[in-house]
Amino acid sequence: MNPLRVVTSRVVVLPDQNVDTDRIIPARFLTTTGSEGLGAYAFNDWRIDATGSPRPDFPFNDTRAEGAEILVAGHNFGCGSSREHAAWALREIGIRVVISSEIADIFRANAARNGILPIVIDKSNHAKLLTAAFQELTVDLERCEIRSEQLGVMEFPVDAFMRRCLLEGVDHLGYLLTKLDAIEAYEGAAS
Amino acid sequence: MTHAQPATAPRTMYEKVWDAHVVIPESPDAPAVLAIDLHLIHEVTSPQAFATLRERGLRVRRPGRTLATLDHSIPTLPRRADGSLPILNNDAARQIELLAAHCREFGVHLHDLDSADQGIVHVMGPDLGATQPGMTIVCGDSHTSTHGAFGALAFGIGTSEVAQVLATQCLLQRRSGTMCVDVSGQLPEGVTPKDMILAIIAHIGVGGGTGCVIEYRGEAVRALSMEGRMTVCNMSIEAGARAGMIAPDQTTFDHIRGRAMAPTGEAWERAIEQWRSIASDVGAVFDRSVALNASGLEPMVTWGTSPEDAIPVTGLIPEPAGDSRRDRALRYMNFEGGEPIAGRAVDTVFIGSCTNSRIEDLRAAAQVFRGNRVADGVRALVVPGSASVKRQAQAEGLAEVFVQAGCEWREPGCSMCIAMNGDLVEPGKLAISTSNRNFEGRQGPGARTLLASPLTAAAAAVTGVVTDPRELINEPVTAGGVS
Ligand code: SF4
Numbered sequence: 001m002n003p004l005r006v007v008t009s010r011v012v013v014l015p016d017q018n019v020d021t022d023r024i025i026p027a028r029f030l031t032t033t034g035s036e037g038l039g040a041y042a043f044n045d046w047r048i049d050a051t052g053s054p055r056p057d058f059p060f061n062d063t064r065a066e067g068a069e070i071l072v073a074g075h076n077f078g079c080g081s082s083r084e085h086a087a088w089a090l091r092e093i094g095i096r097v098v099i100s101s102e103i104a105d106i107f108r109a110n111a112a113r114n115g116i117l118p119i120v121i122d123k124s125n126h127a128k129l130l131t132a133a134f135q136e137l138t139v140d141l142e143r144c145e146i147r148s149e150q151l152g153v154m155e156f157p158v159d160a161f162m163r164r165c166l167l168e169g170v171d172h173l174g175y176l177l178t179k180l181d182a183i184e185a186y187e188g189a190a191s
Numbered sequence: 192m193t194h195a196q197p198a199t200a201p202r203t204m205y206e207k208v209w210d211a212h213v214v215i216p217e218s219p220d221a222p223a224v225l226a227i228d229l230h231l232i233h234e235v236t237s238p239q240a241f242a243t244l245r246e247r248g249l250r251v252r253r254p255g256r257t258l259a260t261l262d263h264s265i266p267t268l269p270r271r272a273d274g275s276l277p278i279l280n281n282d283a284a285r286q287i288e289l290l291a292a293h294c295r296e297f298g299v300h301l302h303d304l305d306s307a308d309q310g311i312v313h314v315m316g317p318d319l320g321a322t323q324p325g326m327t328i329v330c331g332d333s334h335t336s337t338h339g340a341f342g343a344l345a346f347g348i349g350t351s352e353v354a355q356v357l358a359t360q361c362l363l364q365r366r367s368g369t370m371c372v373d374v375s376g377q378l379p380e381g382v383t384p385k386d387m388i389l390a391i392i393a394h395i396g397v398g399g400g401t402g403c404v405i406e407y408r409g410e411a412v413r414a415l416s417m418e419g420r421m422t423v424c425n426m427s428i429e430a431g432a433r434a435g436m437i438a439p440d441q442t443t444f445d446h447i448r449g450r451a452m453a454p455t456g457e458a459w460e461r462a463i464e465q466w467r468s469i470a471s472d473v474g475a476v477f478d479r480s481v482a483l484n485a486s487g488l489e490p491m492v493t494w495g496t497s498p499e500d501a502i503p504v505t506g507l508i509p510e511p512a513g514d515s516r517r518d519r520a521l522r523y524m525n526f527e528g529g530e531p532i533a534g535r536a537v538d539t540v541f542i543g544s545c546t547n548s549r550i551e552d553l554r555a556a557a558q559v560f561r562g563n564r565v566a567d568g569v570r571a572l573v574v575p576g577s578a579s580v581k582r583q584a585q586a587e588g589l590a591e592v593f594v595q596a597g598c599e600w601r602e603p604g605c606s607m608c609i610a611m612n613g614d615l616v617e618p619g620k621l622a623i624s625t626s627n628r629n630f631e632g633r634q635g636p637g638a639r640t641l642l643a644s645p646l647t648a649a650a651a652a653v654t655g656v657v658t659d660p661r662e663l664i665n666e667p668v669t670a671g672g673v674s
Contacts, residue, residue, distance in 0.1 A: 018398070020630045023630065026636070027609045028610065030235050030263075033286055033289050034239065050636065050637065082348060083236065109352070113349065113351045160219055161363075164220075172351065173351065173359075176361060176363060177359065179359075
């Protein structure tokens, strides 16, 4: 996993509430047996119409979205299905930070394990960030703050373990494998 | 009267199950390592996890605690004359083959398509008696919350967590908050557990349970059969909750007894004793509490693109409100707003999914279909949740009722719930479905979904329009109610 310390990029804003993981990656693309190649289908039915033409009103289709690594989303982003494919698809289109006033539990964990920092921020700062479409923002995980010329500095809370894993690129499975002694002891006691 | 001071403070059921599975407690710096009793896997969210194991030279730590089935990308049409399966495409075929190959390589028991137990993962586990009170159960699928109906702590995980559980039989977890949903009163006739959970989600909202494990309790919940409890817990995730749980009781024990993986003899007695102890203690404190009365509930149906968009079938579709989410949902659904939901013509009816594909759901639907015909121009699919549900429905003559009425009676699987297997709702068509998600495109690109109970879906199938099922039922209905 690539460590994540400071990300500076333009912001894409998707203000819709309750964007579910079916919208991030529709189920018909889940027949893959790998985790690569899903970026091409990210937000597929939102991004293109039935004829395959890009929808002009979809923010990721704006030329200013090019290279954006930060997504500010409406309340309760990533709800619904547990598919990690949603995080893989976002990672592949270059997203490294997702910010919302609420991020669904499973998506939040999936994102973090794939090098994407999920930030749940208070409502008033969220409201400000929703107005920041295509502005440049810096997300600093070392200092747990978001900085922008227009909006100033905002602090954000983050789980200590998630922060450490992202900063150091710690792989969760590798970490868990270091706990095998405790797991064996538990199993011995339980059986 | 004075009581001896308890050794520990009163705990909720969630806290008891959690405590019993802590391998390493959580700290501010690290999540807990939590032991997992049962790991269910299926073809869509496991291939990448097995690949991780292979890359790192790892084995499945406890194959005996891992159960596999095929459900999401399989066809629900029978085998062709030449014995081949009408699989949607090469990718789906590859997924199906890979799960079989991985299970062979790693020693995991696969209930494959010709097995007597194959089914939707959340129907199969309880069918087999593998789902038991007090267990921790995970699966790479958000509706794992279903198993909480037995008093298990059961939740969905991502694929890299599937790899963690395969390799270590443990997960890294932070403790969730607790929420209590207390449903008093009695469900009126024609109002089912599906209506109850849709009403709960409409009440607390689609993010209302985020960060929490919900415990459902109260008179109306106690009165539910296990099928009904599974329907309720199944949709906990649609309120954003990590899991849903219902305290085990005699209904639970009676359901498990005698199933293939249920304990027997002395082990059964010991199990019951232990299962009785996991209910929340008197005085246990929940972070949040919500109360509802079942007696006033009506059959519910959704009008929009979120499960929280549920209204009584007698109600009006809300008007546009300058609220971007609602307006977008109305546009997607092609509804003006302000008109009654009843009377809307439906094109497709889907009775199935891990929410409503169990025997009681099929009995309820059959009650409406018996002696009736599917309306002209309507396509109605009835998909049993598992091979064992299918056998039972055939034995009870329900399958015949569906076929006589003009329904398509299918092989078990996820089918139109997820539309990645060949069963789907065509673009723009209006479907009434007993599944759990009415998201944009969930049942196929451009498909418009109304969520409802099996009774309400069947009523729409025979009338061709959204219909209050109470108008069609003459005999008393106990769909998922007191059995
Ligand atoms: S029936 Fe639908 S919700 Fe249930 S496991 Fe299958 S795809 Fe998921």
